[in-house]
Amino acid sequence: MMLQFEFLLRLIIAGICGVLIGYERKSRMKEAGVRTHFVVAVGASLMMVVSKYGFDDILGKDGVGLDPSRIAAQVVSGVSFLGAGMIFLQRQTVKGLTTAAGVWTTAGIGLALGSGLYTIGVGVTLLILVGQKMLHRQFRWLSAPKSEQLILRIENEPDMMGAIQRTLLSRNISILNFHAEKMDKDESEIELSMLVKLPGSYPAAELLSLIQEIQGVKAVEMQ
Incomplete structure (x- = not known):
């Protein structure tokens, strides 16, 4: 039971990281905002927890062999389709690429936190936020x-x-x-x-x- 509370903590931290990235996107009036990034982060984290720990009860049985990375791999592919729906062509100008990439990276953050890599998940969240802020400023170079x-x-x-x-x-x-x-x-x-x-x-x-x-x-x- 205590282990499941730890898993829930991972989902909560993933959701917070998703909200932070989503707020930055929403503040710039982009296509995907707080709710989208929150759901993607929590969902990806949940899938990672299930992928790693959801089949412990049948491991070791005769004839049972599992690859714990399969569900996580499908998350990467599935979120790619979600991101593709945010990219559109408006009068010969492509829009939504950064938002789509942000959703894809948010899913990666969720996977990292779902697997227990707290430092990497939170660190990448801060890196994305700082990078977005810095690169939106006007630097001559x-x-x-x-x-x-x-x-x-x-x-x-x-x-x-x-x-x-x-x-x-x-x-x-x-x-x-x-x-x-x-x-x-x-x-x-x-x-x-x-x-x-x-x-x-x-x-x-x-x-x-x-x-x-x-x-x-x-x-x-x-x-």
Whole structure:
């Protein structure tokens, strides 16, 4: 009975670690939040406990041979499918990769705690939290080009596209691809979808202000 209370303690610690990682994701308005990470961590920890200790009563019997790692291995595969459902393509931009990887790692933390590796499980939780906080800050040595998806409603004028391109190039912003089509009700306006590449040091928030200053731009939205 005391051993089962220890197993329950492992599940509780796994749940706490899952909540911490989930809160960090939820605070950034990501797809999977506190509840998802909590359930994944506790579930993975439970499966690990069952995988290691759930068959003790039949071990040693004639003709019985068990691999205690099989259930844990299936958790890794199963959570991979769960993570794949969080990845989606939005206007040629892939989103949800970090969240999917976070859920997969949370399952690993649950497995570690379920097997009794408290130091590793808690240590990886702290490592993930610190890493996410640090890597979301602006470090010049980590600056890299970023891409943003823009939806513009512009006047149907001959040089509008050229004016937009010149304005962007003046800030070293390049257009990766674009698609334009006339508005259904009003052919004097065009809806323009653009994927642009920003320099690593250029704040994405200033991009909207830059676009809005262009004469002939009626509305702009960042996806």
